[in-house]
Amino acid sequence: MLKLLKSTAFRLSLIYLAVFAVFAGLLIAYLSWNTWVIFSRQLNNTIEAEVQGLAEQYRIGGTLRLIQVIDKRTRNPSSSLYLVQDPQGNRLAGNVASVPPATWDADGEDELRVTYDRFDESGATRHEAVVQVFLLPGGFRLLVGRDIEERQRLQDIIWRATLLAAVLMIVLGVGGGYYVSRRILARIDAVAETSRSIMAGDLSQRMSLSGSGDEFDRLAASLNEMLERIERLMHGLKEVSDNIAHDLKTPLTRLRGRVEAALRAEPTEVGYREALETTIEESDRLIAVFNGLLMIARAEAGASGASFATVDLAEAARDVVDLYEPVAEDAGLTLEVDAPEDVSIEGNRELIGQAIANLVDNALKYGRPDPEAPDSEGRGVTVAVRRVGPRAEIAVCDAGPGIPPAARGKVVERFARLEESRSAPGAGLGLALVAAVARLHDGTLLFEDNGPGLKAILDLPANGAKPAAS
Incomplete structure (x- = not known):
């Protein structure tokens, strides 16, 4: 649990919870305040309308008319409050039994909050209202108001909903953070356990x-x-x-x-x-x-920072063929270059030339045709340069015994030799270097049957695309 509480995921969950709680609290407070303002405005407008209506009745028929209208209105249940008293404080009409005596001192004030007793109740329960009071000629007094229990109930509902939402938000936020943290922590623990196994020497994990x-x-x-x-x-x-x-x-x-x-x-x-x-x-x-x-x-290692430039593969192949022609003559083989078009790539000129030279050297060493074959006469090694779509291919073809398909993945490894006796010259590094140069230039080294013989293909990206390793 302590590790869970210290986890970044749990802390982030708490931060998100706090931010969301603040936002939700501000939103609820804004809605509550606006609701309160709307109800207060509606309450004042209702009282003002009542006052204007009663004032009109008073102008028409005086106090007697006012008492008759209020008595008629109090017969219908509503939240409106009325009270008419004579100069001695006796109730003449209305649905209010009593109000605090100090209420009558606030003649004409708006938004006056008082507690009152209903006329039809025992008086054990006090109610709240917003009222206006007026002193009439002859010492008569008039109270007009509106009960605010509905507004209070709405406010209580909002606060209870807010409290419930806050509790649910905290519970769900902490629970969600706990659940998410447990899942994330389990994934991280699995990575840590695997890392420990790897550090212990098990690289297969x-x-x-x-x-x-x-x-x-x-x-x-x-x-x-x-x-x-x-x-x-x-x-x-x-x-x-x-x-x-x-x-x-x-x-x-x-x-x-x-x-x-x-x-x-x-x-x-x-x-x-x-x-x-x-x-x-x-x-x-x-x-x-x-x-x-x-x-x-x-x-x-990326040619140790060697720069890449435009390399003409046809020219590079001709240079290698010119270099190895004496070696081919001594071996009794022909060495030709087949490059009908100039094919350029972005690469390292030295490494590309070395790779072609290694392929040619291998073909001259191990690509001798079988002397007993009827068409072995005049066969030798050919270096072909072609452009195939967005790729450039350098194919070195010989007429020798070739490489078995099962061994073609092995010959590109360091010190790999198909000759078990290792009596022939060489250290088994030539094709490994060619494969490394191909990887450096985002290319591949492929082997195909030449029927008979082997076709070693150095496949590289053309169109002047710079390799990622550069």
Whole structure:
């Protein structure tokens, strides 16, 4: 309960209740005051009309006529009050038995409130009225008024309704605040409990959704997406650590073994030179692995603030093909570029070029056609640049064995190698870098069958749309 009372939701409910109570109180007070004014005005108008009517009768027939008219009016039950007294204070006509003696001293005053006794009652009950008194010639006195019990009853009804509404408002406001706070607190406690489980190391936990689509569900959905991203990153970090330990331990051990062998062997200049050259080659391979990891990290971090500019994909593809043509000739393959039109995007020129180079390098390494195939002669690697609607596609096609559909999601992971022996050159970082560059530019890396071979497609947004990661 203490936690509930300290909750923001409960405090906000009380604030809303107070604001609503003040507004409702002002509204009721305004309505009550206006009702009171209307009834008072109506009361005064009624008394004024009575006075004018009796004054007219007095002018016509004097005191006797006035007594006859009042006696006739008092025979009909109403809220109007009449009293005529002689100079000695005896009642001559009217439905009022007595009034305080001081009443007769207020000759001609308006809105005079007095207590009186009804003529037809025992006198045990006192009533209130608004009256006017007049002194007539000859010492006669006239009282005309109106009972205000109806106005008092209306006022009592308004105050009782106000009190009842205030009590109901407080009860419903506090109860509603309690109910809303309990629901909100339960949602927050569920988030806190899930957060504690996550902090304890269980990254598979997710925030629960109520299905209402409210702000808590939207927040929980965003947190779940963030947790899924964190879980993937942590899983990737673990895989990277395991792969680094596996892929770098062997060359480092081999590097250390060759240095030790050179030290144990007969010290000759030729032996030392061979050992140093081998050490440099192994070091270059290790540096290439770390450079690949840094390049992937740079791409996933938004190119470390690298600026985006207009990149001509056709020109970038031609530059890569020109660079790798000697490599293709040494491998006995053809390397061609198919870019009939200029296709431009907004992106990082260096990373786009590196991604195309990685796809071409993979195609030259693993996309050799089967020499026993009848149409293997003259087949090679083609880099095609096309614009498909609002998208730009760079397709690198080869005639090799391709990648099985079940393994196409794995090859974009760091250090992923389909070759279990890992005897071929490379560290398994090329396609991971291409996928990271694609994500940086709001694109995707797709793999399709080339019949035979593999078609690796780098799909990017065209039309000069700047990627969100920039």
